[in-house]
Amino acid sequence: MTIILASQSPRRKELLSMVVSEFETMPADIDETVKEGIAPLDYVLEMAQEKAACIAKNHPDDLVIGSDTTVVVDGMILGKPVDEADAKAMLTQLSGTTHHVHTAVCMMKGSDIKSEIITTEVTFFDLTEREIEEYVASGDPMDKAGAYGIQGPGTLFVKAIQGDFYGVVGFPIAYVKRMLAEF
Numbered sequence: 229m230t231i232i233l234a235s236q237s238p239r240r241k242e243l244l245s246m247v248v249s250e251f252e253t254m255p256a257d258i259d260e261t262v263k264e265g266i267a268p269l270d271y272v273l274e275m276a277q278e279k280a281a282c283i284a285k286n287h288p289d290d291l292v293i294g295s296d297t298t299v300v301v302d303g304m305i306l307g308k309p310v311d312e313a314d315a316k317a318m319l320t321q322l323s324g325t326t327h328h329v330h331t332a333v334c335m336m337k338g339s340d341i342k343s344e345i346i347t348t349e350v351t352f353f354d355l356t357e358r359e360i361e362e363y364v365a366s367g368d369p370m371d372k373a374g375a376y377g378i379q380g381p382g383t384l385f386v387k388a389i390q391g392d393f394y395g396v397v398g399f400p401i402a403y404v405k406r407m408l409a410e411f
């Protein structure tokens with residue numbers, strides 16, 4: 229049996245290598261469009277399951293791991309920004325708020341499926357327009373849900389965090405290790 233990480237994210241790959249010495253990575257190309265009216269937890273779980281299922285269908289004897297990270301503020305789902313204006317709008321919306329970062333992890337081996345959602349609460353300082361503009365100009369927000377990365381300069385926006393740091397980064401590795409042990 230091979231462990232396959234259904235992801236193109238270098239961060240998820242690096243984090244998984246903390247607990248698994250040998251695994252393969254395969255990008256899962258799925259449609260991440262947010263369906264009208266879908267609840268954030270249903271959305272993040274569905275995305276993680278679809279990523280795992282997309283690879284698992286051709287690898288029924290392997291253990292496939294899919295995951296998805298979504299930022300939720302005032303009930304609104306923030307995915308990855310589509311452009312700089314979108315990134316600015318997201319950071320303006322997150323400024324001075326407490327929001328939630330949900331990361332769903334789905335493990336699939338044949339018909340065996342195990343999923344978990346890890347939620348972390350993050351509070352931002354009030355951000356100035358200049359701070360937002362400089363950060364967006366750095367390019368760091370573009371491949372990240374909610375337009376920030378807590379593991380990089382985006383950490384300077386964070387006043388408080390309650391929950392799992394790596395859940396915010398996109399792969400809650402301590403939980404993943406325990407899920408793997410159960411499989």
Ligand SMILES: Cc1cn([C@H]2C[C@H](O)[C@@H](COP(=O)(O)OP(=O)(O)OP(=O)(O)O)O2)c(=O)[nH]c1=O
Binds near residue numbers: 329398
């Ligand atoms: C909030 C936050 C998100 N992120 C990242 C984690 C995820 O990679 C990304 C959200 O997009 P995802 O769709 O969860 O993942 P992805 O497209 O990067 O990778 P995959 O191939 O596995 O689908 O945002 C951070 O790196 N730091 C943060 O602080």
